[in-house]
Amino acid sequence: DGGITQSPKYLFRKEGQNVTLSCEQNLNHDAMYWYRQDPGQGLRLIYYSQIVNDFQKGDIAEGYSVSREKKESFPLTVTSAQKNPTAFYLCASSISGRSQPQHFGDGTRLSIL
């Protein structure tokens, strides 16, 4: 079954702790993205990657880090530098190209303990 898998569905972080959100896709897509979704603010781009071993900052990259060592995987680390990490995080992927639709995962909800 093709698609994007995000894990875990719910995640809790303690103060000062780094946490990593997983995103895996088996759609053979070159491009992958991470968005943050807050009530009333829509989706904001954190990081994106158009090819393996390369990624670019989005609009709100501070306090986050990513890696793209494999085509199918694009993990997001929320570091302790991110002062307001409580949010819903969405991962997406697409075929490269401006008009290509993005395919989204189910999301991970991160909360602070």
Place this chain on the structure above:
Amino acid sequence: AQRVTQPEKLLSVFKGAPVELKCNYSYSGSPELFWYVQYSRQRLQLLLRHISRESIKGFTADLNKGETSFHLKKPFAQEEDSAMYYCALSPYNTDKLIFGTGTRLQVFP
């Protein structure tokens, strides 16, 4: 600045009424525009893109460069259209999307 504005947080209509969800954009180049939809308990998914000039589930959207708008329209709303709708813009020479804040459509029976 590149920006997408959806002025309505919530739009409520009765079944059979026409629907128009507004989207305005700010972009100096030639825009690529999309509408994405999220139904309850489902993933965010593409509804339509302006380049395809298609009608999906009875919805259409026309790009108006003069008014910098890409409003989503449907002549007769159905209850199953109730969802969250996001307008998005893709800047030139990039795969990324800039999303609006979304409009929740409620269709009452």
